[in-house]
Amino acid sequence: MHIHYNTNQTILPLELACVLPQNHVVFTIEKVINDLEERHFDAFYHTFGRPSYHPKLLLSALVFAYSQGVFSGRKIEKMMVENLAMQYLTGQLVVSYRTINRFRVAEGMEKLIRDLFIAFSLQLKMEELVTLDCLYSDGTKIEANANKYSFVWKKATDRFSAKLQEQIQTYFQEEINPLIHQAIELDSEESISSTQLLDFAHLLEEELADLNQAIEQTPTKGKDERKTKRRNLKKVLHKVRDDFSVRAEKYECYQELFKGRNSFSKTDTDASFMRMKEDHMMNGQLKPGYNLQIATENQFVLHYDVFPNPTDTRTLLPFLASYPHDVKRIVADAGYGSEENLLNLDEMGIEHLIKYGLFDKEQKRSYRQSTKNLDNWTYDAIEDSYTHPEGWRYLFHHVKHQKTSTGFEQEISVYQAQHPELAP
Template sequence: MYVKYNMNQTSLPLELSSCIDSNHIVFSIYDFVDSLDEKHFEIFETQDGRPAYHPRPLIMSLLYAYSKGVFSGRKIEEMMEENLPMQWLVAQQVISYRTINRFRSSENCSRLLENIFIEFTIQLKLEKLISLENVFIDGTKIEADANKYTFVWKKATERFAERLKVSARQYYFEEIQPMVDAGIQYDEELELEESMLQEIAELIEEEVEKLTEDIEENPVKGPDHRKQTRRRLK
């Protein structure tokens, strides 16, 4: 006996957030980036060309991908197509890996993303959502001046922010940035292979067209080696 299912049954679309665990990290990422002042994103505004993607969902997608150990722009684009939490985070937009790589490679984004990653890492650490035992090796213990149901952000930040920032910045440059660079290089190498294959395909198509024209204009009786060559090329 099997559980019944019907792939052709009409159903109403669900709000994506209702399909995601309430403790999922994407909600922390969304709240953090959404709380940032708009002035942080003014440097990306432009009046030229078509309207650009807002930097908020791009930053959100990068933070989430990095938290999952994904650094290739192609794989981040794939997450936008297939990963439910990522789809919710970017409002079901699918942003091409080229746009992702151009965005995070720009000087403005590199500087902003570095600071955002560090601040977000500190927030997760202070809220005890991550331990970072391999990163913060100085034995820092965080105790908020609050009861079990509240958290005093200001006091904890004043006491531990500088020490945590140093550790988080070191972690970003030693661990995260090299993997980002490697991910971008991986995308570029694949793109080179694709362009080379495209060039080869175009050359073969041209040769097939030339053979077809020659066969039609100069027909011969009996076996025609040109037709065999054309079949191999096709």
């Protein structure tokens, strides 16, 4: 005996909410998005054209599809036909994949997603699932959708740009100045911009036009030195306008794109080159990517941000600054434990459970017993000196000040051996 099964039986249409489990994620998505104020969707309302789909409908469909690991516009459209939960969200409307793709790249979408993220966090707070004042932060590197051989390095750009400036200085002195009536004096200490080179090209064009006019008005038989000069002017004009100015403009554009980074990808200028955790070739290959920082509490993601820095150290402070709530406590690994970060957290009154860089090393017995460990040296507070376990004395010499790439100033006390020729 089998359970009755008949696909040809006509049944009354039931409300889809009755078919889905009560704890289905689709109900949470619907509640959070419907609770958003209408002002968040003002950018998607238009007074012209045919009636559009409600932005809450499209946003709900996108969020549910993303939660199921579906990102393709065509597959999201297919879900609206085949997936009961998606049909419940959309009211059994089937939206074209073109409309879906236009909606998710529309102007104002980024702000809408951030507003939704904040609203979701507040909803968790109201349900007493999170406190919003304690963050567990960590980061991971995600590979960009860019050509891994499209790299541009800042050091190489600086070197090529400096070499170009040298070529320009030499070329102007040796080739251009002898050909024109107005001598051009270049400042050797300042770089010549692409705009200045185009101005020089315009000056050469005027000089060439005057020379052409003179040749036409007073033609001469036989060899004419003016024609030789005209050929040389055309050559240097081509060099300045089509070579020097183009390369200078390219390097200027590169410098604007670096934005404090050491590299970027030509096919995705926001991506920086960094080493990924998945290194299948085991050769430390650099790939274009992003450093994604995520803060969680009770397994809920409360904040996220993307940085071009390959290390986590320089991401902590700007990451906390972009967090929309007050932070009382933060937990992170040793990758965030720099002197700058720990001092700034103390100044902001934020409790932190972050290991400093040498913490794990200090737990090893070999390090605790090592003569390189400063704790094993004898310190004399009166003379401000350290004595090595084997007897060598190191006296205070001076305080060294150095500034990090973020502008943080460090004070380092430098000690010098009393007998440098004998000390190790």
